[in-house]
Amino acid sequence: MKESYELVIKNGNVVLPDQVLKLDIAVSEGKIVALGEELSLAPLTKVIDADGFYVLPGMIDMHVHFNEPTFGHWEGFRSGSAALAAGGCTTYADMPLNGNPPTVNEAALCQKVDAAAGNSAVDYVLWGGLVPGNLDDLEALAAAGVTGFKAFLSNPGGEGEGRFREVDEDTLYQGMQRIASLGGILALHAESEDITAVLTADAVRNGRTSASDFAACRPAEAELEAVSRALLYSERTGCRLHFVHISTAAAIEKIYEAKLRGLDVSAETCPHYLVLTENDMEALGPVAKCAPPLRSAVEQEKLWEMLAQGKIDLIASDHSPCPTELKVKPDLSFFAAWGGISGAQSSLELMFHEGVNVRGLPVTLISSLLAGQPAKRFGIEHRKGAIALGLDADLVLLNPSTTYTLTAEDLLYRHKHSPYIGRTLSCKVVATICRGNVVYTSEEGVISEGGGQWLRIRKEQYSL
Ligand SMILES: NC(=O)NC(NC(N)=O)C(=O)[O-]
Numbered sequence: 001m002k003e004s005y006e007l008v009i010k011n012g013n014v015v016l017p018d019q020v021l022k023l024d025i026a027v028s029e030g031k032i033v034a035l036g037e038e039l040s041l042a043p044l045t046k047v048i049d050a051d052g053f054y055v056l057p058g059m060i061d062m063h064v065h066f067n068e069p070t071f072g073h074w075e076g077f078r079s080g081s082a083a084l085a086a087g088g089c090t091t092y093a094d095m096p097l098n099g100n101p102p103t104v105n106e107a108a109l110c111q112k113v114d115a116a117a118g119n120s121a122v123d124y125v126l127w128g129g130l131v132p133g134n135l136d137d138l139e140a141l142a143a144a145g146v147t148g149f150k151a152f153l154s155n156p157g158g159e160g161e162g163r164f165r166e167v168d169e170d171t172l173y174q175g176m177q178r179i180a181s182l183g184g185i186l187a188l189h190a191e192s193e194d195i196t197a198v199l200t201a202d203a204v205r206n207g208r209t210s211a212s213d214f215a216a217c218r219p220a221e222a223e224l225e226a227v228s229r230a231l232l233y234s235e236r237t238g239c240r241l242h243f244v245h246i247s248t249a250a251a252i253e254k255i256y257e258a259k260l261r262g263l264d265v266s267a268e269t270c271p272h273y274l275v276l277t278e279n280d281m282e283a284l285g286p287v288a289k290c291a292p293p294l295r296s297a298v299e300q301e302k303l304w305e306m307l308a309q310g311k312i313d314l315i316a317s318d319h320s321p322c323p324t325e326l327k328v329k330p331d332l333s334f335f336a337a338w339g340g341i342s343g344a345q346s347s348l349e350l351m352f353h354e355g356v357n358v359r360g361l362p363v364t365l366i367s368s369l370l371a372g373q374p375a376k377r378f379g380i381e382h383r384k385g386a387i388a389l390g391l392d393a394d395l396v397l398l399n400p401s402t403t404y405t406l407t408a409e410d411l412l413y414r415h416k417h418s419p420y421i422g423r424t425l426s427c428k429v430v431a432t433i434c435r436g437n438v439v440y441t442s443e444e445g446v447i448s449e450g451g452g453q454w455l456r457i458r459k460e461q462y463s464l
């Protein structure tokens with residue numbers, strides 16, 4: 001029988017959770033409704049030929065800073081989500097800081113929701129924040145549908161009265177108690193404020209302000225101390241934790257051990273810790289500045305080993321953009337430059353290039369780190385994160401064997417700097433489909449700019 005579908009993606013190498021099969025994918029009303037070999041099609045069915053391409057579930061990037069409201073001129077939903085669409089991402093999670101007001105109460109969440117509405121090319125979830133003074137706002141944020149809460153253990157930087165602040169010990173502990181009782185999850189930027197502040201003050205006092213001095217002020221121990229302390233609190237409070245942008249093998253190991261002991265905790269790392277090193281930070285300057293800092297090549301190899309062993313839960317970009325003059329300006333010291341890497345558009349290509357094409361890791365592993373695992377961890381796997389019947393047709397077509405060198409013109413960010421400019425990649429996103437809509441093709445660019453939807457996270461999904 002010839003079925004009528006809205007869209008069929010034919011002949012692709014379809015990346016399923018555990019295997020890759022040459023299949024057709026049929027889509028109707030935004031959902032995957034059939035998967036099979038050579039589906040027979042009614043006349044006039046819209047067909048995309050994916051012969052020679054991988055078809056992967058769209059990336060779910062749990063960590064971006066688009067900085068609205070007020071700091072939309074640093075990025076904003078429109079250009080940020082367009083860049084993600086071009087990079088094969090179909091759902092992202094916007095962080096509660098760098099915009100003003102930060103997303104730490106319901107009124108601020110409403111402002112963010114308004115800023116995003118009609119401006120996102122792909123779907124999204126929103127993080128709330130845990131900061132000193134907002135314990136009584138957590139419940140309303142959870143009820144309004146935030147994906148979880150984010151807190152900083154070290155100073156997040158930024159300026160101005162209303163800026164996002166790191167938690168004190170009391171706020172952290174009490175916040176974890178509250179979030180546990182809500183069935184929520186706390187995402188942590190885990191660097192010790194005590195260690196980093198002492199080392200930074202000493203470095204500045206002594207005029208040591210180069211890239212390597214910056215890295216020395218944020219050593220591996222600062223990450224390990226913060227992770228260890230938070231794990232203890234998790235044990236005491238029962239609060240689920242997600243550690244963002246983990247940069248060292250020791251911290252990954254610690255989190256993994258805690259998981260084996262039964263704690264409900266997870267670890268994220270970022271492409272920049274897997275493809276850039278401290279040498280790049282010195283060579284490229286502030287464009288490669290982030291916190292925790294880039295590490296040694298030895299550390300990086302250990303991270304790859306842990307990734308291959310399944311000890312890392314997910315990969316996210318931590319796209320933290322800014323106007324280029326905050327990165328590049330005559331006489332700008334490395335310490336004064338904005339900390340944060342612009343990279344969201346390149347995550348999937350970097351991971352496929354380095355992970356699959358260079359290192360020979362299974363494409364299913366890389367795909368699960370980019371899509372399947374984030375969906376499961378954050379309670380959206382009934383909608384997203386895999387190619388399976390009934391799920392949203394969030395798909396990315398990837399040419400796995402082409403070569404191109406990334407240029408500034410390729411980037412859709414508002415400010416076109418990135419440490420990946422000039423890199424040669426051995427794969428390229430060909431098309432991105434969000435709920436059955438083609439939102440990007442490499443030939444036409446971003447086609448549909450404002451169709452992305454906010455996925456409110458309901459309470460039942462928290463404790464999946
Ligand atoms: N204020 C920021 O955007 N900070 C971010 N900056 C980085 N990672 O350098 C982060 O996630 O910590």
Ligand SMILES: [Zn+2]
Nearest residue numbers: 189244245291
């Ligand atoms: Zn952070």
Ligand SMILES: [Zn+2]
Nearest residue numbers: 063095318320
């Ligand atoms: Zn971040």
